[in-house]
Amino acid sequence: MTATATSPDSRNRLTRLFPWRSRVTPATLRTDLIAGLLGAVLVLPQGVAFATLAGLPPQYGIYTAVIPCIVAALFGSSWHVMSGPTNANSLALFAMLSPVAFAGSPAYIALALAVTMLVGVLQLAVGALRLGSLANFISPSVLLGFTCGAATLIGLYALKDLFGLAVPTGTSAFGVVRFLFDNFQTVNGSAVIVGAVTLAVTLVSRRFSRRLPFMLIGLLAGYGVALVLNTSGWAGAQHVNVVGPIPSAIPPFGVPDINWRTVPDLLGIAAALTIVALGQSISIAKAVALRSGQHIDANREFIGQGLSNIAGGLFSSYISCGSLNRSMPNFEAGAQTPLASVFSALLLVVLVTVSAPLLAQIPMAAIAAMLMLVAWGLFDFARLHRIARLSRTEFAIAVGTFIATLAIRLEMAVLLGTILSLVAYLYRTSRPAVRSLVPDADDPGRRFTPLDELRRPQPECPQLKLLRMEGAIYFGAVQYVTDRLHWLRTVNANQKHLLAMTKSMNFIDLAGAEMWEAELVERRATGGGLYFHRPRTQVLETWEQTGFMEKLGRDHIFPTKRQALHTIIATLSPEICAQCHVRIFEECAHRPGGAQAPMPEAPETQDTPETRDTPDTTRAA
Incomplete structure (x- = not known):
């Protein structure tokens, strides 16, 4: 059958050409x-x-x-x-x-x-x-x-x-x-x-x-x-x-x-x-x-x-x-x-x-x-x-x-x-959030919380630094992040190990990959290590292409925080652990001195769906 001017196809073409037709009344x-x-x-x-x-x-x-x-x-x-x-x-x-x-x-x-x-x-x-x-x-x-x-x-x-x-x-x-x-x-x-x-x-x-x-x-x-x-x-x-006087309006x-x-x-x-x-x-x-x-x-x-x-x-x-x-x-x-x-x-x-x-x-x-x-x-x-x-x-x-x-x-x-x-926009993105984390002792779920969001000051692990990276680590942000990481190493030289929570690090380029490679060298030179939790697919692909993944080792990337902490804490210095009274992780109970040092207790609060553990949280003992 031959399409006519009123066929559905013709009407669809008219609608695409003049999408406002349906508004005409x-x-x-x-x-x-x-x-x-x-x-x-x-x-x-x-x-x-x-x-x-x-x-x-x-x-x-x-x-x-x-x-x-x-x-x-x-x-x-x-x-x-x-x-x-x-x-x-x-x-x-x-x-x-x-x-x-x-x-x-x-x-x-x-x-x-x-x-x-x-x-x-x-x-x-x-x-x-x-x-x-x-x-x-x-x-x-x-x-x-x-x-x-x-x-x-x-x-x-x-x-x-x-x-x-x-x-x-x-x-x-x-x-x-x-x-x-x-x-x-x-x-x-x-x-x-x-x-x-x-x-x-x-x-x-x-x-x-x-x-x-x-x-x-x-x-x-x-x-x-x-x-x-x-x-x-x-x-x-x-x-x-x-x-x-108005001239003729008919355009020739x-x-x-x-x-x-x-x-x-x-x-x-x-x-x-x-x-x-x-x-x-x-x-x-x-x-x-x-x-x-x-x-x-x-x-x-x-x-x-x-x-x-x-x-x-x-x-x-x-x-x-x-x-x-x-x-x-x-x-x-x-x-x-x-x-x-x-x-x-x-x-x-x-x-x-x-x-x-x-x-x-x-x-x-x-x-x-x-x-x-x-x-x-x-x-x-x-x-x-x-x-x-x-x-x-x-x-x-x-x-x-x-x-x-x-x-x-x-x-x-x-x-x-x-x-x-x-x-x-470039100024804001050139300063991505680099936030220190600890398990919140005041939260029944012991959720990892930025230090600046805690209701009261709480201690960090003396050997392991936890950081949440938020935003894109690209050439414009590299210097800012490098300065922040250097400052953190200077402030506490004993925190030789760094676990970066990178699921919010949504983009990385060559300059960003080179920055992490330099951080890895610095950490290992002092006897520490660099670890990552849940990096995004794009980040992993960039690390593969630049060769950083091979230098880092796949065993330094973890799908859950619990697995990351279980692995990293086992590598910490036993002497420092024996004298530590912070004990903010449940894994600390298995380290030297863990039986004598009491774990920090959270207030007795009824567990609710909002505070229960999820695969992305870790509960202290």
Whole structure:
């Protein structure tokens, strides 16, 4: 039988291609449509402004919010990320192409579209080669710092339109604040009124019912107030700035008209822009997912971004990626599936085509108020406080990323935060726990317990040192462990024998194996020995490959503590045992002087399942 479009195989293929299909219901379509309408309205001024930053005609910013937005949503991983033009991409593109061609010229536009397609090819290759796992090194603390920093930037940049300031193009976020203080007398009171009304109506609507499209309601309220102020003359000379004339939103199709021999020369530019775009996209996707609880497939996200830029280059769009300014409002507005992004793009075309004169009157102050509200919601004070209480290191990483996000480019801030996380991780793993153990006399089961966890000081065996090794013994940790072992040999020279409990030593490399070989030589040179309890398979294999196993001897590796102690204690010095009154092991009863020296007694406590012996514990007599 020939498979049809509705066959199980076809449905399975569609599900794999669009895994969010099962979430689509009439209710989600309604919320996605409302969120899409908000996204379309928000991108109008942004698209025009960002295209100008990129050195392109204004309509290219609108084009970039159409085809790339649809393709990235359908083939990406995130349900809420909206792709389109961003300020970072725009500035990076202008910085890299302006030395090659005059900004705004036909040659410049053709180069911008060609570089966009090359960026898409590189992004697609990253996803297809499954290199998205690199995104796993962006820790939650880095994401928190990045999100809070990006929220701060969104809020600071929004001040310009919220107060109706004529800030020069290209002014930094803190430059906007400085301009506000230096030119406070020029604040547009009408813009402040529009922004305040927009915020108030939005907050009241959200408090009344979160099911309402509260952000759209607030935007409409600001629109109405601005219309009244601008047409009635009540505002006097303080006119409320509006979006203004909007160019056509229908992106024309065409292959970039360039000399394709120059493609190799453009690859360097494309590679740099790929890092910028992917850094932003995955950071924003993970930041939104942190709030929505969605699992992000980094490889699929990169594939979606790659396809969107390849298609975008053919439809007069320049480099796009996830936009935090639209993604967070999209999530807050109740978007449930990627169809919200599709609706946003389609509604943008319809709105610009049908009602361009009305849309031209959208007040910039109302849009700024929306962005201020989103920025406040992004700043997660509770999570920052929780991280500060749990880990000073993670808190420092979050704060460092936050400061970097404010001071340098977004993708470089994420990279810096990731480097800080990796340095902190390497520092922690370079200091694995090396803990001295004794059978706890206060425990009915006489369990082996680290000295620092005992309720009272207890003695160790004068000849045998018990250590628990926790973590990986790799090249970065060798010096620390070597120093600890040397210090232990120095503190008690009579403890010539060492039994290492290594079931928690989860990894070892060549440097680690050489470290244990050096320890073996040191121990045997003083007449002692080195023994191991339950090393892992990987550790044993490494010892076999390096020859350490042959030097150590298989009889120095034990599956149980009881067997290890029974063997090792028999080799201890009888003279020292005869004078010993510690006797912390039951095997000590069979050593010289064992009959006269009383064993330390544990308090009489009823044996329970929690305190009974297991194969991994040893009970003293």
